[in-house]
Amino acid sequence: MGRPPCCDKANVKKGPWTADEDAKLLAYTSTHGIGNWTSVPQKAGLKRCGKSCRLRYTNYLRPNLKHENFTPEEEEHIVTLHAMIGSRWSIIANSLPGRTDNDVKNYWNTKLSKKLSQSGIDPVTHRPISDVMLSIHRLSHPQSVPLPSSPSSSSTITATKTTTFNRELKNAFLTKPNIGVPHYNTSSASSFTMPTPPLLPPPPPPAQTTPLETTWTDFLVDGCDFGENVASSEVKKENNVAATCESWTSGHGWYDCGMLYEEGSCSNFLASGSGEGEGSSSFVDAILDHDKEMASEFPQLPICDSSDFF
DNA sequence: AAATCGGGCAACCGCGCGCAG
């Protein structure tokens, strides 16, 4: 038995909102505030579902919303957070003043994911597409492309770090009272420092333990160790994250969250991302640069292309 | 000039969670 509808669907208007409806909703919310959305349509004199009213208000009518284009800083912020927590749009939006989850989601779907793809970065895993394809190829042909025996293999390290990262992120979400997000000062572009992309760790330390068995989900930001139990309830509890990240990120930055990397080890990544007018000025470029470095460092890694899969 | 295509965005839908009774 399903849940009953929140309103009489036969008698509610759907589709685009008119200026008159906007005015009524705005007039109501400005005098009464927002409370029980189910009752808002009736009280405001609207033939709309309460849900529709809430959506219209939060995405369009709410005060202090920004309607201008996303800035490069905001772009980087979204990409960085998406790499870390996946499509938790509300969390990402909460860290961008004046932006809604719908804004961020739409912007990602229409612009950023394409931009990343065109730059050779897989928008799901945030790793170079060639690397992702190699991982897929290994899964489907476990014998054909053996993992290099060296414990410092790029992919092995990546899988290990990724798993560790998601475990740590999960713990952080569970234990931190005010989970943080990367914080940047919009008043000064040069003060914005980007966390290390979690799926592209810096060169590995010399000593490394036994390689982990890897599965496809280990390469997903969203799926893996994050866990469904954490994903919804715990994260939702912390939706008021916007301005509360200092305690976690201050001082040592992201890298001091009991995590993976030594402080400052990401400097190769960040050097081009935070500069002013450097030649390679984007996050994506930084990732690609790093991938090239990895390729030169580990020439034994085979490169595969799409023809390997067909 | 008309038809088609594709991108962008607003809005809808279904589901899970939290909370109050």
Place this chain on the structure above:
DNA sequence: CCTGCGCGCGGTTGCCCGATT
């Protein structure tokens, strides 16, 4: 403890409009 309701989230749909053929 159980149940029902409201809220919020992420995924998806559909419309609008500009570009292209």
